[in-house]
Each structure stands twice: as C-alpha cells, then as structure tokens.
Amino acid sequence: MSQKSVSDDHVVYEFTPDMDAERTVPPGTTLEIHTRDSVEGDVQTEEDLMRAVPDEVNAATGPVAVKGATPGDILQVTIEDIRLREEYGRVLVMPEFGLQHGYEDTDAPRTRITEIDNECLHFNELEIELDPMIGTIGVAPQNTAYSTLVPHDHGGNLDTTDISAGSTVYFPVFQPGGLLAMGDSKAAMADGEVCGTGAEIATEIDVTVDLISDPVVALDRPLIETEDAWKTVASAETMEEACELANRDLCRLLEHVHGFDFTDAYMFSSLVADLEVSQVVDPHITIRNAIPKEQLANPFTG
Amino acid sequence: MSQKSVSDDHVVYEFTPDMDAERTVPPGTTLEIHTRDSVEGDVQTEEDLMRAVPDEVNAATGPVAVKGATPGDILQVTIEDIRLREEYGRVLVMPEFGLQHGYEDTDAPRTRITEIDNECLHFNELEIELDPMIGTIGVAPQNTAYSTLVPHDHGGNLDTTDISAGSTVYFPVFQPGGLLAMGDSKAAMADGEVCGTGAEIATEIDVTVDLISDPVVALDRPLIETEDAWKTVASAETMEEACELANRDLCRLLEHVHGFDFTDAYMFSSLVADLEVSQVVDPHITIRNAIPKEQLANPFTG
Numbered sequence: 001m002s003q004k005s006v007s008d009d010h011v012v013y014e015f016t017p018d019m020d021a022e023r024t025v026p027p028g029t030t031l032e033i034h035t036r037d038s039v040e041g042d043v044q045t046e047e048d049l050m051r052a053v054p055d056e057v058n059a060a061t062g063p064v065a066v067k068g069a070t071p072g073d074i075l076q077v078t079i080e081d082i083r084l085r086e087e088y089g090r091v092l093v094m095p096e097f098g099l100q101h102g103y104e105d106t107d108a109p110r111t112r113i114t115e116i117d118n119e120c121l122h123f124n125e126l127e128i129e130l131d132p133m134i135g136t137i138g139v140a141p142q143n144t145a146y147s148t149l150v151p152h153d154h155g156g157n158l159d160t161t162d163i164s165a166g167s168t169v170y171f172p173v174f175q176p177g178g179l180l181a182m183g184d185s186k187a188a189m190a191d192g193e194v195c196g197t198g199a200e201i202a203t204e205i206d207v208t209v210d211l212i213s214d215p216v217v218a219l220d221r222p223l224i225e226t227e228d229a230w231k232t233v234a235s236a237e238t239m240e241e242a243c244e245l246a247n248r249d250l251c252r253l254l255e256h257v258h259g260f261d262f263t264d265a266y267m268f269s270s271l272v273a274d275l276e277v278s279q280v281v282d283p284h285i286t287i288r289n290a291i292p293k294e295q296l297a298n299p300f301t302g
Numbered sequence: 303m304s305q306k307s308v309s310d311d312h313v314v315y316e317f318t319p320d321m322d323a324e325r326t327v328p329p330g331t332t333l334e335i336h337t338r339d340s341v342e343g344d345v346q347t348e349e350d351l352m353r354a355v356p357d358e359v360n361a362a363t364g365p366v367a368v369k370g371a372t373p374g375d376i377l378q379v380t381i382e383d384i385r386l387r388e389e390y391g392r393v394l395v396m397p398e399f400g401l402q403h404g405y406e407d408t409d410a411p412r413t414r415i416t417e418i419d420n421e422c423l424h425f426n427e428l429e430i431e432l433d434p435m436i437g438t439i440g441v442a443p444q445n446t447a448y449s450t451l452v453p454h455d456h457g458g459n460l461d462t463t464d465i466s467a468g469s470t471v472y473f474p475v476f477q478p479g480g481l482l483a484m485g486d487s488k489a490a491m492a493d494g495e496v497c498g499t500g501a502e503i504a505t506e507i508d509v510t511v512d513l514i515s516d517p518v519v520a521l522d523r524p525l526i527e528t529e530d531a532w533k534t535v536a537s538a539e540t541m542e543e544a545c546e547l548a549n550r551d552l553c554r555l556l557e558h559v560h561g562f563d564f565t566d567a568y569m570f571s572s573l574v575a576d577l578e579v580s581q582v583v584d585p586h587i588t589i590r591n592a593i594p595k596e597q598l599a600n601p602f603t604g
Binding site: 091093098099100103105106107108110112114121123124125126128188189190191192193194195196197198199238239240243244247248251258260261262263264266267268269270271272273274275276277280285287289295 | 393395400401402405407408409410412414416423425426427428430490491492493494495496497498499500501540541542545546549550553560562563564565566568569570571572573574575576577578579582587589591597
C-alpha cells in the first residue's frame with residue numbers, strides 16, 4: 001500500500017461534528033481509499049441472510065482532513081476510478097427494510113449473490129452491466145451526529161448512482177478540515193435502491209480532493225457535477241420535502257449564474273431541470289434536481 | 303379538417319365511467335386530435351395572471367371509443383406526432399399551487415410567455431429546445447369520476463415527459479370502447495413540473511389507437527413504451543405510495559417475462575429499474591419505474 005492509500009482498517013459508523021482525522025492532506029491530493037462492503041463480509045453465500053439492518057453498517061473509510069478547509073468553504077471530491085475488490089456482489093432483502101417491506105408477496109430475508117464475469121453481474125440467468133458507485137460519502141456535519149445509514153446535508157448514505165467514476169461531488173465544509181469519509185460501494189444499482197441494497201461490494205476508490213475557498217456561491221448541501229449536468233442533492237424525511245430542498249438549491253444556483261429572481265429561476269427549472277430519485281429506502285429520502293450544463297455554467301467560476 | 307380529425311370543440315373536464323363517445327373508430331385507426339392549451343386561451347400576455355387553478359382546466363379532446371374494446375383489454379395508443387398550434391407557450395405560477403407555493407421568495411401569480419423561434423422556446427434571454435408532450439391523457443375509469451386535474455389508474459393528468467412522439471402508451475380498458483381523451487400539451491417540460499406547469503400550448507396530435515384483446519398479462523395502470531425502455535406509471539396521494547405501486551407493477555411484468563417470483567423481481571428491479579419522477583404538483587403524485595428493453599422483452603408478445 002502506497003503512502004496515498006487509506007486502509008479500510010480506519011472506518012467510522014457515524015459522521016460526527018468532532019470526528020478525528022485519520023490523516024491530513026493538502027488540497028490537490030489523490031488518494032486510493034479502500035472500502036469494505038456495506039455488511040462487512042457477513043454475507044458470502046445465499047444461505048447468509050440479514051434479518052435486520054446491522055447496528056454498524058456502511059463502514060466509511062477515513063475520515064481524511066484537507067489542509068486549510070474552513071467552514072464556509074467547499075470540498076471538491078473528484079472520483080477518478082472505482083475498482084471492485086471482490087468477485088461478486090450481494091443483493092439483500094431484509095424483513096423491515098425496503099420499498100416493498102410488509103407487502104404480502106415479499107419473502108424476506110433473502111440474499112442473491114451476483115457473480116461477476118465478463119464485465120457483467122449475473123442475477124439468476126440474466127446479465128447486468130457493471131456500473132460501480134459509492135453509496136455512502138460525506139463530511140463532518142455542522143451540529144448533529146448521523147449514523148452511516150442516514151443521508152443529510154453533510155452527505156452520508158446518499159445512495160446516488162451519479163456518485164461514480166468521472167463525477168465530482170461538492171460538499172459544504174462544516175468543520176475545520178472538512179473530514180471526508182466513504183464506503184458502501186455497489187457494483188450496480190438503479191435509481192431508487194428499491195429493495196434496500198444494490199450489489200454490495202468492497203472497492204478501491206481513487207479520489208482527488210480539492211478546496212474552493214470563499215466560494216462565490218455557498219452550498220447548504222451536496223452538489224454533483226457529471227459529464228453533462230449539475231445536480232443538487234437533498235435528503236429529508238419525506239420525498240416531497242427532499243424535492244422542495246433540491247429544487248430550492250438549484251434555483252439559488254440559477255439566480256447566481258443567470259441573475260434571475262427566485263420565481264423566474266423556479267419557472268425556468270420547471271422547463272429544464274429534472275427531479276431525479278436517488279433512494280427511497282433510507283431513514284431520509286434522497287432526491288436530485290438535475291440541470292444540463294448548457295443551461296447552467298459552472299457556478300463557482302462564472 | 304379530414305374525417306379523421308377530432309376538433310377541440312369536443313372536450314371533457316372529467317374522466318367518468320359513463321362518458322359519451324364523440325365517435326367510435328375501429329382498431330388501427332390514426333386520428334389527428336386537436337387540443338386547446340390547458341388554460342384555454344385565458345393567458346396571452348405576461349399581464350394575464352392566473353390567481354388559482356380554474357375549475358375547468360386541462361380540457362381533454364374526445365373521448366374516442368375503440369370498437370370492440372372490452373373491460374380487461376388493453377388500449378394501445380401510439381403517439382406519431384405532436385405539432386404546435388401557437389407561436390408561444392405560457393409558464394404559470396399560481397398562489398396555492400406548485401412545489402414552492404408558500405415559500406417566502408415565491409412571487410405568485412406570475413406569467414412568462416415563451417416565444418418560439420428556430421425550434422427553441424425563449425425564456426428571458428435563454429433558449430430551450432422544443433420537446434412537445436401530452437400532459438393529460440386517459441380513458442374512462444372503473445368506478446370513480448376524476449377531474450382532468452387528477453391523475454390516477456385511468457391516466458388523466460399524468461404530466462409525464464415520456465408521453466411524446468415516438469412513445470406508445472398502454473391503458474387498461476375499464477369501460478366498453480375504452481374512451482380515450484387527451485389535452486394539456488406542453489412545448490417543453492422537465493420531470494417534476496415543479497412550478498405547476500410546463501410551457502402550455504395548443505397542439506395537433508397524431509395518434510394510432512389499437513387494441514390488445516385478452517392480454518397475456520393484465521394492466522392495472524398505464525404503461526409507457528419508449529424507444530429503449532418500458533415504464534410503469536403510478537399516481538397516488540404520496541410519492542412513497544406512487545413509488546410502491548409503480549415498482550409493484552414493474553415486478554409483475556418481470557415475473558411474467560422472466561419467471562421470477564415477486565421477491566427476485568423486486569431484487570432485480572433494485573439493480574436495473576430506475577424510479578423516475580413525472581410530476582410532484584397535482585392532487586396525486588405521478589412516478590414511473592423504468593426498465594431498459596434489454597432487461598425486459600415486450601410483455602404482451604413474449
């Protein structure tokens with residue numbers, strides 16, 4: 001392991017305002033972060049069943065402090081690559097978890113092992129293209145501690161398909177150093193994460209951490225930059241509330257970049273900015289509001 | 303107007319179990335359906351403000367009965383083309399309607415007129431590509447009458463961007479003849495319809511109506527076929543409930559086509575089927591669950 005590798009011996013199960021840095025790196029550093037699978041090797045065959053969400057789940061490797069990061073700054077995390085460290089993922093249904101829990105035809109617990117072969121996951125007789133993503137990623141929160149099962153303004157268990165190689169995630173810095181941690185990768189998952197998991201798997205993630213000091217526009221919650229879109233990300237108790245926050249954050253960016261007032265930004269977003277579902281199964285729901293880059297220039301440099 | 307044209311003199315403001323057919327056509331008929339804009343010409347300039355949703359809104363042209371359609375059949379509606387009949391759309395914010403209604407920075411009522419030029423809508427200084435869609439489309443419901451503001455199992459005010467040229471929408475037949483009506487087109491809209499409208503506009507819609515008699519798999523709610531995906535569509539009081547129904551409908555199709563039991567269908571959907579937002583502003587919320595065609599063959603012919 002090189003100096004720039006972060007071992008998965010160093011994990012947290014809570015994002016807390018006062019968590020201790022595993023290390024401190026200067027802005028511009030590229031790290032290789034090793035992550036455990038979300039249930040930490042407890043499920044290796046289809047006979048290994050999860051009867052409940054474990055108390056300690058979604059181990060997040062880190063946290064890593066970024067030198068000079070100060071509350072009000074923005075931590076810029078570019079995901080360079082996600083490599084799978086296992087030959088299979090696991091898909092889990094647990095009795096009191098997931099969109100169809102309690103439905104009469106849902107048979108829980110159940111485990112499906114999805115073997116990897118030829119760049120595909122195998123689910124029964126069917127093939128699914130690999131599309132690795134990070135489930136849990138976040139920074140030290142402002143006031144409250146959140147378990148790694150919970151998404152909120154600091155990130156956390158966002159379970160968002162766009163948090164994948166090639167994307168950049170921008171987090172508000174709430175605490176000195178920012179304090180970035182991540183884990184809970186999936187070999188593939190669809191928007192919604194309806195059964196409560198994707199294909200859970202251990203990974204090595206290459207990320208570059210950088211800093212936007214004194215940003216021209218502030219962030220209250222995470223923002224994702226994909227190849228062709230900007231996506232605000234909001235988590236709240238209900239889907240409706242998460243939609244409101246994600247759209248409000250997007251309108252603030254439109255106000256800043258285009259000089260709109262809030263209401264014109266709101267009307268414009270109704271024509272060009274898609275509401276998207278990240279996940280509907282965690283203790284808070286996560287929603288994105290996505291706008292094509294041709295309709296919104298980089299808000300931090302514009 | 304040719305024999306196959308349906309004039310927008312013939313509209314309904316309610317989908318009722320016993321509505322009267324404007325005409326009856328054999329399966330395989332292509333019709334040109336003229337639709338009014340959703341507020342029926344009441345908004346022509348930015349000085350024309352809507353202070354509330356009108357009692358009669360989203361006039362739906364028709365209904366057209368399809369000869370031989372019997373409860374339990376499926377009405378297959380292929381959207382061949384949507385042509386705009388006006389030189390501009392209108393985007394509306396109303397005081398008690400829309401995702402951000404009641405938010406302190408929302409200034410309602412407001413109207414933006416979006417002029418059309420060079421295949422684009424103009425919103426203030428910005429250009430938006432035209433992407434016409436049908437907001438309200440449905441059939442006679444089973445038991446209850448629904449105003450054209452409300453989406454439910456019969457369709458109605460689905461406000462779904464995928465209901466556009468090139469798509470086919472499959473509706474359950476609840477009443478003899480099916481009784482198809484449509485209106486409330488938009489020149490462009492994003493998933494969510496956050497401000498409560500898209501760019502509302504009068505259109506001419508070419509549709510081909512066909513019939514699947516005694517289908518091998520039943521539908522409880524609408525299903526959309528796009529170029530590359532199948533999308534179940536469900537409307538309910540909360541987003542969470544709409545997600546549950548849309549996913550359950552998709553799992554039924556997966557059971558039928560792949561021979562999965564419900565729980566395997568559910569786990570598979572968690573890996574490959576995206577939850578998508580249609581609209582979050584109408585009296586019921588509308589959600590889609592979308593699966594790529596490579597993961598689900600045509601459920602009616604398979």
